[in-house]
Amino acid sequence: MAEKKDVTVYDLRQNLRGIKKSAGGDVVEFGSRQTNPEEGIFTNAQMQDYNLLAPPYDPFKLYRIVESSGTLGACIEVMVDNVDGFGHDLQYEGEKEDLKNPKVMQKKKSLNEFFKKVNETQSFTKLRKELRRDGETTGNAYMEIVRYKDDAIATLYRADTRYMRLQAKQKDEVEVTVNFTRNGKVKPTKIKRRFRRFAMITNTSIHDIRWFKEYGDPRKMCAITGKYEHELEGKEKIKEEASEIIHFKQGNDTYGIPKWVGMSSTVLGVRDADYVNYDLFGNQAIPPLAILVSGGRLTSESVQDLINIFQARKGVENFHKIAILEAAPADGDIDDIASQAKIDFKPLPQQDDILFGKYIDSSEKRIRAKFRIPALYLGRGEEFSRATSQNIKLITEEQCFRPERNDFDEIINFTLMTDLDAGDWHFRTTGPKLIEGAEAIDAIGKFARSGALSINKAIKVMNRVLDLDMPMYDQPWADYPAAIVLDLAKQGTLKDIQEIAQINTNDVGEARETITNQIQTLKSTEGYENLAEDLETIKLQMEEIYDMMVRGE
Numbered sequence: 001m002a003e004k005k006d007v008t009v010y011d012l013r014q015n016l017r018g019i020k021k022s023a024g025g026d027v028v029e030f031g032s033r034q035t036n037p038e039e040g041i042f043t044n045a046q047m048q049d050y051n052l053l054a055p056p057y058d059p060f061k062l063y064r065i066v067e068s069s070g071t072l073g074a075c076i077e078v079m080v081d082n083v084d085g086f087g088h089d090l091q092y093e094g095e096k097e098d099l100k101n102p103k104v105m106q107k108k109k110s111l112n113e114f115f116k117k118v119n120e121t122q123s124f125t126k127l128r129k130e131l132r133r134d135g136e137t138t139g140n141a142y143m144e145i146v147r148y149k150d151d152a153i154a155t156l157y158r159a160d161t162r163y164m165r166l167q168a169k170q171k172d173e174v175e176v177t178v179n180f181t182r183n184g185k186v187k188p189t190k191i192k193r194r195f196r197r198f199a200m201i202t203n204t205s206i207h208d209i210r211w212f213k214e215y216g217d218p219r220k221m222c223a224i225t226g227k228y229e230h231e232l233e234g235k236e237k238i239k240e241e242a243s244e245i246i247h248f249k250q251g252n253d254t255y256g257i258p259k260w261v262g263m264s265s266t267v268l269g270v271r272d273a274d275y276v277n278y279d280l281f282g283n284q285a286i287p288p289l290a291i292l293v294s295g296g297r298l299t300s301e302s303v304q305d306l307i308n309i310f311q312a313r314k315g316v317e318n319f320h321k322i323a324i325l326e327a328a329p330a331d332g333d334i335d336d337i338a339s340q341a342k343i344d345f346k347p348l349p350q351q352d353d354i355l356f357g358k359y360i361d362s363s364e365k366r367i368r369a370k371f372r373i374p375a376l377y378l379g380r381g382e383e384f385s386r387a388t389s390q391n392i393k394l395i396t397e398e399q400c401f402r403p404e405r406n407d408f409d410e411i412i413n414f415t416l417m418t419d420l421d422a423g424d425w426h427f428r429t430t431g432p433k434l435i436e437g438a439e440a441i442d443a444i445g446k447f448a449r450s451g452a453l454s455i456n457k458a459i460k461v462m463n464r465v466l467d468l469d470m471p472m473y474d475q476p477w478a479d480y481p482a483a484i485v486l487d488l489a490k491q492g493t494l495k496d497i498q499e500i501a502q503i504n505t506n507d508v509g510e511a512r513e514t515i516t517n518q519i520q521t522l523k524s525t526e527g528y529e530n531l532a533e534d535l536e537t538i539k540l541q542m543e544e545i546y547d548m549m550v551r552g553e
Helices: 044-049 057-066 072-085 096-100 102-116 123-137 261-283 298-313 356-373 386-414 439-448 455-468 482-491 505-523 529-550
Strands: 089-093 140-146 153-159 163-165 174-182 185-193 199-203 207-214 244-249 290-295 296-298 322-324 328-329 340-348 425-429
Touching: 057 072, 057 123, 057 261, 057 425, 072 123, 072 261, 072 356, 089 102, 096 102, 102 425, 123 140, 123 244, 153 207, 244 386, 261 356, 386 425, 455 482
Parallel strands: 207 244, 290 322
Antiparallel strands: 089 425, 140 153, 140 244, 163 199, 174 185, 199 207, 290 340, 296 328
């Protein structure tokens, strides 16, 4: 077996780097300015010549640690799926009446088209999941923004965090105009900012570097040389204009630091403990039982058997093998009963359970604590009741996932949405459904009876909870409380009610029969008595409508 080298926290630092190889590819117009970099490292000379800053932890090492740790990798995937995996929505924060304006709705449509396909192969949801995985693994994630010639955003890409390096902030300040909303009015304000360049290594064999500028930098820059337009000399030209980078990071340092890095020794310890348990199966050499012969001496064949057992018989296939030892009498005739050897069976100590079990369990809890993720999200829900599981989901959503979504949404609203001229449309990441269908129906029934729920609001809630696509009504009465709508319909004073007038009597009758059958089923099901009562109320209201329609009222 090869000698195993100890790994310390210091090994994570920049001085240890890895080298791998990957294939290259082509760059298309308005596509990424990246050239599919080969895995490698920046040389010390490059770092000094280009004034690049070294990250505190080597991204390659961080990725390899995550790949070798079951618990750490699972925690990161939980963050990826629960923070970014449920998509997004666009919320209008202007006047409600403006939603009837075709231009406002056309803007929403164009925004949805953009986020549906941000590059040739990805939606924005898929892209941000990759960014989240980078950010949780290395503490840094980079999104590349490519523009058309008219400066409109064309495409978005992920820039591989392992190959990106930051240049120190430039001394010269650049004046930019930022719009601030104050007292209900938009005020363009000129401020001065110091920007930085970003460098990506693209070919370690020839030390090729591709340059990017920081998002919001109005100056034109060459992606090949890293020079700004005003820095070009003689006949130099911008061969390829540099795209922009938005840097997502954990923490407030120049480079982000992953939240789990303080547990790196624990992560490595669990990995080593797992390896010891694995190695046990491949190198187990102690037989479970020995047959001892006393009153004599071992034969040469028995001695050789012992040597074979302890040196060669390793592995799973040799578990429970028995060592048979033969002996001859030390003195006297072999037929002499007094001098015959005695045989004894001796059990040998065995490892009958996992090694370091308590240490592994304790370490996994500590790793999860750094992410604030309960065991339920790692597939260990058999020890929780349904009520407990629901409470765990609510608390984790509130304390862990939702704050991460809010931070991401703020960055997108301050950058991409402003650049896309979104107006009063705001980007909002959606989360999971925290209530089930039966609970939603129960809540809707109570809201409806109290007069606090309109028909359109009920449709919106049911679409989200039950994953439906029911259209909402565009007439004023649909936004009134449902109880008031029914009362006005009874009195015949409800205006703009063409949809209700066109409802077929048979359809209402069939719906009434369906609800009746559901009520009978729920009454016989334990725990659904309250829901049955709510449906009973809805049934009575439908019967009133049915009777009115039959009478022609």
